[in-house]
Amino acid sequence: MEPMDDEKTSQNHIQGLERGLAVLTAFDADRPNPTVAELATATGLSRPVVRRVLLTLQRLGYVASSGPHWTLTPRVLSIGQHYTATHALTELAQPHLMRQAERTGESATLAVMDGNEVVYIARVPVRRVLSVTVSPGTRVPVHATSLGRVLLAWEPDERVDEVIAECGLPRLTPHTVTDPAEFREILTRVREQGWSLVVNEREEGLISLSAPVRDHHGRVIAAVASSTSTGRTTPDRMREEVVPVLLETAKAISGELGHERG
Structure with missing residues (x-):
């Protein structure tokens, strides 16, 4: 996935939402328990951005952490x-x-x-x-x-x-x-x-x-x-x-x- 360019955002574009969905959809059969580094590589986002997204999703109950690894929670099914x-x-x-x-x-x-x-x-x-x-x-x-x-x-x-x-x-x-x-x-x-x-x-x-x-x-x-x-x-x-x-x-x-x- 290509890095997201801030200059391409528009008035009707919510970059934070796009990044959040990119991180969520990066969890798959090949990456069921990825690290921040692995998600950064998969999404093209920087590690600090991925970490902020994960912490936000964790607060909302959609992901959980175990050491350096992250997993989706059953809440994503909703x-x-x-x-x-x-x-x-x-x-x-x-x-x-x-x-x-x-x-x-x-x-x-x-x-x-x-x-x-x-x-x-x-x-x-x-x-x-x-x-x-x-x-x-x-x-x-x-x-x-x-x-x-x-x-x-x-x-x-x-x-x-x-x-x-x-x-x-x-x-x-x-x-x-x-x-x-x-x-x-x-x-x-x-x-x-x-x-x-x-x-x-x-x-x-x-x-x-x-x-x-x-x-x-x-x-x-x-x-x-x-x-x-x-x-x-x-x-x-x-x-x-x-x-x-x-x-x-x-x-x-x-x-x-x-x-x-x-």
Whole structure:
């Protein structure tokens, strides 16, 4: 590996993170217990830099030392665990989303929170109901979506306050709820009824309905949604016809994750 050149760093480049990852990935089958010198050779970094990186990783619990040798700790598995968990969730949810889409005739989506945004991790499209492209990886705001409200409804008040403070409640359409007190009341209602219905708030003509997916501890880790347009149906019909199907889908996915149904 070539030495890292400080002059090549840019405003969007975090050199310390790059160096940390370089040191972590230098541990392999040929170097399970390397020394600082061996890691310096493998990464092209100076020994003092490698030592500082190792001490930082040690403080964070990712490496341990035994004399001059260093080893990875089991904690490094948690880095890949998030990826594995998300992809396992996507895989097991896909057939349930397909069944939901077939039964409702509307698009089905699975999403999780990533920071202060909602990110789609699986989707079964039936027809185009949005003017924007919607596919896995799409990010949408928390406050104006049924998915976001479900994912936030079971969070502590402090987390809700944090999202409002950092992101605000920007008006996306004339119907978007922008008052913090009203938004908190909506989250309370979502928590009480177990699902969220949002009409015309993210985009004019869009109806979205969401319900929570829980893990084996009962924590809300994802949300499943059904989306359509006001030209195809009404909010009342969504409540009557789609809510039962959506709740069934959410319970089925939760059950696969080990959540006991009540």
